[in-house]
Amino acid sequence: MFNYFPGNYMWSSAVMLSLMAGGDLGQIDRWLAPLREADTDVDGWTKAWDSAGAQQVEHAEDDLRRGYRRSASARYLRASNYYLTGERQTPPGPAKIHSYQCGLTAFAKAVEYMPRPLERVEIDSPDGVLPGYLIPARDRRGPAPIVIFYNGFDVTKELLYGFIGEEFSDRGIACLVIDTPGTGEPLRLRNVASRPDYEVPTAAIVDYLETRPDIDRTRIGLLGISLGGYYAPRGASFEHRIKACAAWGGVWDYGAVWQHRWATRSKTTSVPFWQLPWVMGTETMEQALQRVQQWTLADALPHLTQPLLIVHGEDDGAIPLSDARKAFHAAGSSDKELRVFTVAAGDGGVEHCNADDPDPARQLIADWFAEHL
Known part of the structure; x- marks a missing residue:
């Protein structure tokens, strides 16, 4: 990096x-x-x-x-x-x-002032309004497939738009970048902490998308980046109206990751330690470490039967590659792919979420959804 x-x-x-x-x-x-x-x-x-x-x-x-x-x-x-x-x-x-x-x-x-402005949407959910921006599919006649794009531990829908831009749109796919519990506006403006059962906000978002005549309700995908590599597979595992799922960074047991970070006072976290109690909605680090133990995919992934893509960097300093491998093997999908970007191949980013060379991963993810939706 x-x-x-x-x-x-x-x-x-x-x-x-x-x-x-x-x-x-x-x-x-x-x-x-x-x-x-x-x-x-x-x-x-x-x-x-x-x-x-x-x-x-x-x-x-x-x-x-x-x-x-x-x-x-x-x-x-x-x-x-x-x-x-x-x-x-x-x-x-x-x-x-x-x-x-x-x-x-x-x-x-x-x-x-964009030549093709995004549409701000506000979706009712059990956690209150979930705000997002819908990026329309370019040159599409009739209802378009769509990919819901989830934040990770510490980013927002505005940065998500920067990460993906018009890549889905240019492939005839709409994209919804959205703040969900524990991220963006819900966390910062309404103190809505994260939750382990991400099928709940996922269901609310799909309910909304099914009301839109410009969206093909049979072709809804779900993508998550960083901790979104937990949120998206968890949501898809129990919400089968999602037809394809991708994790931009594999996650397996986020509680164990944080136990290790705290015990070793890790120097390879992307945010300060105060972020965990804030996102978990707890008063102390000890309470947060207890609560985050629920953020594991061990029981969820056998229920994920839709096509699955996991993209991971070989030298990811935040989430070990072994976690991505565990998630891949646990997933119940018969159509699944683990794409690891390596140093030896020199084919893209090898750090967390491929941030050191992100475009190859970005293109792969967009092409994969174009193939699977």
Whole structure:
């Protein structure tokens, strides 16, 4: 992995994730370079990313004054990326809320000026409203297949859009990037913690999609990235209206992963340790470690009979490759594939969620869904 911050996996992985979502290294370096030689400073981190975002907003506003709507949209999209990248490492409090709100506002502006605007949707569920953006299928006549795209442990629907862009759309498939329990707006604005039984929000989302005349209810896929590699297979295991499922990063026993991280004080986590109690909805780390033990696919995956794709990097520092192999072997599907990107092959990203070279995995996932929906 490109270690922009030598010796700091957390911050370096954040830079890689920003680039994966469409960030520009030159723009990032303009604001983060002073932090490379300094001691770890969370306030400095937040201010640097906020400044990067604010500069892009200023440029977008200049573009609008000149009538350059498409350029402005691209600027706003990068601004949202930078605000939300900094927000991931910022502990709960006013600074975090400020960055997050700025990220939401910039993304909404980007959507407003896109040549083919996304549709914001709000889906009723047992956990309250689940907000998302629907990316329409390009040049499609009649109802389109769709892929629901789930967040992981620490990203948002806005970053999901950066990860996938128009790849599904260009293949005639709609895509719904959505915040679900324990992620994005539900967590940050309404304190809705995660839940192990992700078939519940999955069912609510499918119920909604079945009401739309522009969506083919018989061709609904489900994709999850990072911890979404738990959420998506769990949802598909017990919601068989999902016709194909992919995990962009395999997960097996997330509780065991966190027990190891905490016991060893792991240096290869993508976010600070405070994130686990926050996402789990607990007061203490000990309570969170107890609760996260429910996040295992051992009992769920034998029920997954739909086509399944698991994509994993050989040198994933967050989730071991052995976990992806266990998930693959446990899945009940007769049509299943484990695609491991390796160092020797040099065929794509080998780190967590292929963030060090994401496009080969992104293309593979989109092509696989085009084949299976």
